[in-house]
Amino acid sequence: MNDKTRLSLKDKLLAELPSLRAFALSLAGANDRADDLVQDTLMKAWANGSSFEEGTNMRAWLFTIMRNTFFSQFRKARREIQDVDGEAAARLVAMPDQLAHLDLVDFRDQLDRLPADQREALVLIGASGFSYEEAAEICGCAVGTIKSRVNRARRRLMELLALSSVEDFSPDPEMAESVAVAPLGE
Amino acid sequence: MSQSEKDSNPVEPTLEPLLQAHIGKQLRMMYDAMAREPVPERFKLLLDQLEAGENPQGQQDGQENGLENGRENDHIKAGADKAGAA
Numbered sequence: 239m240n241d242k243t244r245l246s247l248k249d250k251l252l253a254e255l256p257s258l259r260a261f262a263l264s265l266a267g268a269n270d271r272a273d274d275l276v277q278d279t280l281m282k283a284w285a286n287g288s289s290f291e292e293g294t295n296m297r298a299w300l301f302t303i304m305r306n307t308f309f310s311q312f313r314k315a316r317r318e319i320q321d322v323d324g325e326a327a328a329r330l331v332a333m334p335d336q337l338a339h340l341d342l343v344d345f346r347d348q349l350d351r352l353p354a355d356q357r358e359a360l361v362l363i364g365a366s367g368f369s370y371e372e373a374a375e376i377c378g379c380a381v382g383t384i385k386s387r388v389n390r391a392r393r394r395l396m397e398l399l400a401l402s403s404v405e406d407f408s409p410d411p412e413m414a415e416s417v418a419v420a421p422l423g424e
Numbered sequence: 425m426s427q428s429e430k431d432s433n434p435v436e437p438t439l440e441p442l443l444q445a446h447i448g449k450q451l452r453m454m455y456d457a458m459a460r461e462p463v464p465e466r467f468k469l470l471l472d473q474l475e476a477g478e479n480p481q482g483q484q485d486g487q488e489n490g491l492e493n494g495r496e497n498d499h500i501k502a503g504a505d506k507a508g509a510a
Contacts, residue, residue: 365451
């Protein structure tokens with residue numbers, strides 16, 4: 239009996255691996271860290287397999303384990319998690335010259351600039367297909383908190399994108415120069 | 425060159441729905457691409473090990489079914505027993 243649930247747990251975990259990896263990459267960014275996160279999550283899920291309630295959402299259960307693992311490591315790494323917002327804002331202010339190059343940076347990098355809790359909320363809602371209620375459950379917070387994190391994440395990304403699109407439409411001095419010089423050639 | 429949009433907000437109102445849609449699309453494309461990446465073999469091996477009852481971390485002995493490997497699990501087992509009794 240126990241063997242049977244074990245077997246199906248393995249199958250379910252295998253089936254969820256691609257999603258788990260996508261979520262880990264969204265949270266942790268760097269590949270090594272993301273894969274360590276997947277490994278930790280699998281081991282915890284296996285050890286706690288008996289606490290998974292049949293009929294409930296396996297993916298939500300796994301994502302909960304993963305994000306709790308990630309944020310507890312995150313907290314250990316830097317104690318002031320409460321101020322991730324202010325910190326990110328400070329970073330934004332401190333990098334005006336980098337903004338000029340944003341059009342060369344892909345969406346991924348812009349997403350990585352967001353505070354981890356906002357990035358998490360945006361990914362859960364906008365990409366993983368969870369409802370606000372499910373995301374709130376996964377993150378252990380109120381639905382309103384998820385909504386405000388998603389809104390702040392969207393706003394910040396929009397600001398970054400708006401700035402980079404302004405860059406796209408501004409005249410390129412080098413191009414203007416080369417056009418001006420070209421007709422002189424015989 | 426409309427003068428009606430002198431806002432301190434860097435995002436113009438007319439741009440917003442477009443940018444929202446753009447963000448949503450980019451986000452899903454990025455996520456789907458990550459989910460389509462081939463899963464590294466190490467995870468399948470890990471699950472095989474767990475299934476075989478080997479403890480991949482090799483700290484404590486957890487032969488029976490991989491569950492009895494540490495304090496954390498005892499705690500969870502206790503919780504599960506309690507839940508079962510309720």
